[in-house]
Amino acid sequence: MPYICPICQSPLLQHLPSKGYFCKNKHHFDLAKEGYLNLLPAQYKKSKEPGDSRAMMRARRNFLEAGFYQPMAQALAKIIDSHKSATTPMHILDVGCGEGYYCRQLEALAENPESLDLHGIDIAKNAIFAAAKKQQNARFIVASNKNMPYADQYFDLLLRIYAPSNDQEITRLLKPDGLLLIVTPGPRHLWQLKEFIYKEVKEHSVDVALPAGFAQIASQRVSYKTQPDSEQRMALLHMTPFAWRANATTQQQIQRVHNLEIEADFILTLAMLR
Numbered sequence: 001m002p003y004i005c006p007i008c009q010s011p012l013l014q015h016l017p018s019k020g021y022f023c024k025n026k027h028h029f030d031l032a033k034e035g036y037l038n039l040l041p042a043q044y045k046k047s048k049e050p051g052d053s054r055a056m057m058r059a060r061r062n063f064l065e066a067g068f069y070q071p072m073a074q075a076l077a078k079i080i081d082s083h084k085s086a087t088t089p090m091h092i093l094d095v096g097c098g099e100g101y102y103c104r105q106l107e108a109l110a111e112n113p114e115s116l117d118l119h120g121i122d123i124a125k126n127a128i129f130a131a132a133k134k135q136q137n138a139r140f141i142v143a144s145n146k147n148m149p150y151a152d153q154y155f156d157l158l159l160r161i162y163a164p165s166n167d168q169e170i171t172r173l174l175k176p177d178g179l180l181l182i183v184t185p186g187p188r189h190l191w192q193l194k195e196f197i198y199k200e201v202k203e204h205s206v207d208v209a210l211p212a213g214f215a216q217i218a219s220q221r222v223s224y225k226t227q228p229d230s231e232q233r234m235a236l237l238h239m240t241p242f243a244w245r246a247n248a249t250t251q252q253q254i255q256r257v258h259n260l261e262i263e264a265d266f267i268l269t270l271a272m273l274r
Ligand SMILES: C[S@@+](CC[C@H](N)C(=O)[O-])C[C@H]1O[C@@H](n2cnc3c(N)ncnc32)[C@H](O)[C@@H]1O
Pocket: 050, 051, 052, 060, 095, 096, 097, 098, 099, 101, 121, 122, 123, 124, 127, 143, 144, 145, 146, 160, 161, 162, 163, 164
């Protein structure tokens, strides 16, 4: 079983008639109608709705579903395909998966989707609800990446795309020969959008901080131009932290400008335990 109890860390077993999960100490977790598990007990929540807001999640879904980041998703699928695990299925976890776009893409782009066992974790319940509703063949849980309720060494690959993570947990969850695939912004990511917001736009560093004990085995830069329309530019703004920095006038300028070409630029880093 992939899951452990978030309260006592014992393995979680599924009760088949109800489909809920329980541990030997009788902690019990229902499976939501949409198919996700909430493994973030109320006593561990630091706020009422932790993680990204529903508005951010919807903006991200609208922008991503329009396909603007699909070239990056294709590059991820290719890397995964060329590093298949020795045993099938390959257990993959998307850490901070948000509304699940990349899990859906990995299933859609895989040569053999049955060979992938896709999981997603996020602290935002609204995002996990949306992810689970749209993809039956992946398993989603609400939980914090600081305390990821999965069994030790369960995963062959962990994916971290623009999301926070906890080094200790990443190390614990990966098999000894497991892979960590990280996506971070490349030097010119969203350059033209940032020109509206900052007086002086600076390039992102290409250096990626790896968790202690990990060594990089490959790195790839994926960059290209996009041309979102006015509404899609607003969605892009609202799925990034830039929205906080752009006042109403700047937001209007971004909305009204004609034919803005925006660079997408990503660094994909593949690492494994030394
Ligand atoms: C920038 S979004 C990226 C989402 C997704 N990876 C994507 O690229 O579409 C960061 C995500 O991390 C989640 N997050 C923030 N803090 C978290 C935590 N402590 N544990 C788990 N997820 C967290 C947020 O809810 C949000 O969905």
